[in-house]
Amino acid sequence: MSKKTWKEIDIASIINKPGSAKDFKTGDWRSQKPVWNEDKCKQCLICWVYCPDSAITVKDEKMTGINFDYCKGCGICAVECPFKAITMVEEKK
Amino acid sequence: MPTIKELTRTGDLFTSGHRACAGCGGTIILRLLMANAGKNTVVGAATGCMEVVSTIYPYTSWDVNFVHNAFENSAATVSGIETAYRALKKKGKIKKDIKFIAYGGDGGTFDIGLQSLSGAVERGHNMLYLCYNNGAYMNTGIQRSSATPFGAHTTTSPAGSKIKGKMQQRKDLTEIMIAHDMKYVAQATPHNWSDLSNKINKALALNGPAFINVLSPCPLGWGSDPAQSIQIAKLAVETLYWPVYEYENGKYKINIKPKKPKDIEEFLFVQNRFKHLKNEKELIDKIRKHLNEKWNELLNKEKCTN
Numbered sequence: 001m002s003k004k005t006w007k008e009i010d011i012a013s014i015i016n017k018p019g020s021a022k023d024f025k026t027g028d029w030r031s032q033k034p035v036w037n038e039d040k041c042k043q044c045l046i047c048w049v050y051c052p053d054s055a056i057t058v059k060d061e062k063m064t065g066i067n068f069d070y071c072k073g074c075g076i077c078a079v080e081c082p083f084k085a086i087t088m089v090e091e092k093k
Numbered sequence: 094m095p096t097i098k099e100l101t102r103t104g105d106l107f108t109s110g111h112r113a114c115a116g117c118g119g120t121i122i123l124r125l126l127m128a129n130a131g132k133n134t135v136v137g138a139a140t141g142c143m144e145v146v147s148t149i150y151p152y153t154s155w156d157v158n159f160v161h162n163a164f165e166n167s168a169a170t171v172s173g174i175e176t177a178y179r180a181l182k183k184k185g186k187i188k189k190d191i192k193f194i195a196y197g198g199d200g201g202t203f204d205i206g207l208q209s210l211s212g213a214v215e216r217g218h219n220m221l222y223l224c225y226n227n228g229a230y231m232n233t234g235i236q237r238s239s240a241t242p243f244g245a246h247t248t249t250s251p252a253g254s255k256i257k258g259k260m261q262q263r264k265d266l267t268e269i270m271i272a273h274d275m276k277y278v279a280q281a282t283p284h285n286w287s288d289l290s291n292k293i294n295k296a297l298a299l300n301g302p303a304f305i306n307v308l309s310p311c312p313l314g315w316g317s318d319p320a321q322s323i324q325i326a327k328l329a330v331e332t333l334y335w336p337v338y339e340y341e342n343g344k345y346k347i348n349i350k351p352k353k354p355k356d357i358e359e360f361l362f363v364q365n366r367f368k369h370l371k372n373e374k375e376l377i378d379k380i381r382k383h384l385n386e387k388w389n390e391l392l393n394k395e396k397c398t399n
Contacts, residue, residue, distance in 0.1 A: 004151070019156035021110030021147065029115065045097040049286045050323050052120040054109040061098040070109035074116035074312075075320030088320075 026053065030073030033091040034066055040085035047077035047086060094291050100128040104156075111154040113146040116319025118310035118326065119198075119225045120146075121283045126194065126223060129293040132157060134192045135174055139167035139201030142232040142311075143225060164201050169209035171195035172218040179219075192297050193220035198309075199240035200230045203266050214273045214302045221296045221303045224266070227311035235314045239264040242334075243383065244376055245366045247314075252369035257376055262383055270304040271340045277303040279339035281348075283310075284326035288348050292339060308335045316365020325363055332360040333388045338395075345395040354388075357381050 010016065043063055048056040055071035057064045066077075078086045106127035113120045119142055127134070135158045138144040144161050147154035162170040171193050181187045195213075197206050202224040210222055229247045230236040237250040243262045246252040250259035270278045277299050279292040289307065296303030308329055310322040317325055329335040330349055334357060337349040357380055361367040370376055 013150055015148070015151055015153045018153060018159075019106075019108040021149075021152040021154040022108050024110040024112075024152050026110060026112065045101060048101060049097055049125065050121055050283070052113060052115070052117045052124075052322075053111070054105045054107070054124060058101045061101055067109065072115035074322070075318075076116055076121075076322055079320045080323055 025069045026072055027067075027069045030068075030071060030091050032073040032075055032088045033068070034071065034073065034075070034077055034086050035089055036063075036066055037085045037087070040083050042083050042085075044082060046080055046082060050076050050080045052076065094287060095129065095294070097286075100125075100290070103128045103131055106130070106132065106134075106156040107147070108154045108156055110152065111147045112149060113142065114311075114313050114319070116310075116312045116322045117142075117146075118283055118308075118322050119143045119227065121323075122223070122225050122289070122307050122309055123147075123196070125283065125286055125289055126196075126293055127157070129290050130157075130192055130194060130297060133189055134158075134194060135160070135171070135178075137162065137167045137171035137174065137193075137195045139195075139197030139206050140164040140232075141198035141201050142227070143196065143198065145232050165205045166209045167195040167197050167201060167206060168213035168220075168222055171220050172213040172216060175218045175220055193218070194223065194297075195220055196223040196225065198230075198232070199224060199226040199228060200238045202226075203240045203264055204238050207266075207269075210270075210304075211273065214270065214275055214304070217301055219300055219302070221293070221305065223293075224304070224306045225309040226306055227309040227314060228263070229311075229314050231311050231314040240266070243380055244361075244370050244373075246369060247366070257369055257373055258366070265387075267304075267306045267340075270306075275304060275340075276301050277339070277341055279303075279305045280307075280335065281305060281337055282308040282326040282330055282335055284323050284330065285337065285349065288337060295339075295341070314366070316368070317363055321363065325360070328355065328360045328363065331355045332357045333384050334360050336388060336391055338391060344398045345391070346399075347391060347395055357384060 237247040252258040281289045312319040338347040
C-alpha cells in the first residue's frame with residue numbers, strides 16, 4: 001500500500017477497504033513451521049477453529065493446506081489436531 | 094448448534110494479517126465470534142490488544158463495519174449506533190436486520206468500561222458485549238487489572254521476596270452483570286468451541302443486551318507456551334479456575350462440570366506469572382480455598398434457581 005500524506009488521508013482516518021489486513025503478511029514472524037500430513041487428516045477442521053491467524057485454508061468445507069503468508073508458527077494446530085496430522089519443524093530461512 | 098463445516102461457510106470476517114502475538118487466545122475468540130455472527134454485524138471495540146492488533150492504519154482485519162472510540166465507551170458507542178439503527182428502521186430507511194456487538198478486554202470491561210457497560214445494559218440495547226479476559230492490561234505491558242487473579246505477577250504487582258504478586262482476589266464481573274437482571278449472561282473459554290458458539294448464538298438471538306465473559310489465554314502476559322494456549326484454557330476449566338456456566342432467564346446452568354477436578358497447581362505452574370508461588374503453600378491454599386468456595390456457591394445457585 002502506497003504511503004499517503006496527511007492531506008490525502010480520509011477524514012477521521014476511516015479505512016474504506018474492509019479486511020485490508022490481508023495485504024499485510026505476518027508469515028516472516030515464524031521460527032517453527034507446521035507440516036500437514038494429508039494422509040492422516042480426517043478433515044475435522046479443528047485446526048481451522050483454533051488457528052489464531054486464519055492460516056488454515058478451507059475450500060468447500062475441506063482443509064486444503066496452510067497459508068504460510070500468515071502462519072506465525074504458534075503450534076496450536078499441531079497440539080490440537082486429534083489425529084496428529086500436523087507436526088512442527090524448524091523453519092529454514 | 095452450528096458445526097465447524099457450517100462455520101467455515103461464513104468465511105473469515107476477522108481476517109489474517111493482524112499483528113497479534115503467536116498463539117493469541119483473543120483472536121481465536123474473535124474469529125469464532127464473527128463466524129457465528131455473520132456479515133450483517135456492526136462491531137465496536139474498546140481500546141485493548143484486540144483493537145490495536147487488528148486495526149493498524151491503513152489496515153483493518155475487520156470485514157464488517159467496525160468502530161473504535163475510546164477505552165471506556167465501547168458499550169456506549171455501540172448502544173448509540175443501535176439506537177440510530179432502530180430510529181432509521183422505524184422510518185423505513187434501513188430494511189436489513191443488523192446485529193450489534195461490542196467487545197473489550199478485561200481492562201476495558203472490568204475497570205475502565207464498567208460504567209458504560211452497566212448503562213448500556215440498564216437501557217436494554219439489543220447488543221452483545223463480549224469480554225475477552227486475559228487478566229491484565231497486556232497491550233500496554235502487562236499491568237494489573239481487577240481481573241488479574243490472586244498471586245499473579247504483573248509489572249505493577251511484581252513478585253518479590255515480601256509481596257508475592259497481586260494480593261487481591263479478582264473481581265467477579267459475571268456476577269455483577271447477573272445482578273443487572275440481564276436475560277443472558279455467560280462465562281466461556283475458547284477450548285470448547287461448540288459451547289462458546291452456542292453462547293454467542295443464544296446471545297445474538299436475544300432481543301436485548303447479553304454479556305459473555307471469555308477467558309483468553311495470553312502467552313505473552315501469562316508466560317506460557319504459545320502452542321499450549323487452548324490446553325491451558327482447558328486446564329482452567331478442569332481446575333475450577335474458570336467455571337463455564339450461563340445464566341438464562343433467571344436460571345443458572347453450569348455447562349461443564351469436571352467429574353474429578355484437577356488440582357489448581359496444574360494450571361498455575363504452566364504459566365510463568367505464578368512461578369514464584371512454587372514454594373508458597375499457604376498462598377496456594379488460599380487460592381484453592383477461594384476457588385472451591387466460589388465453585389460451591391455456583392453449585393448452590395444452580396440448585397436454587399432450577
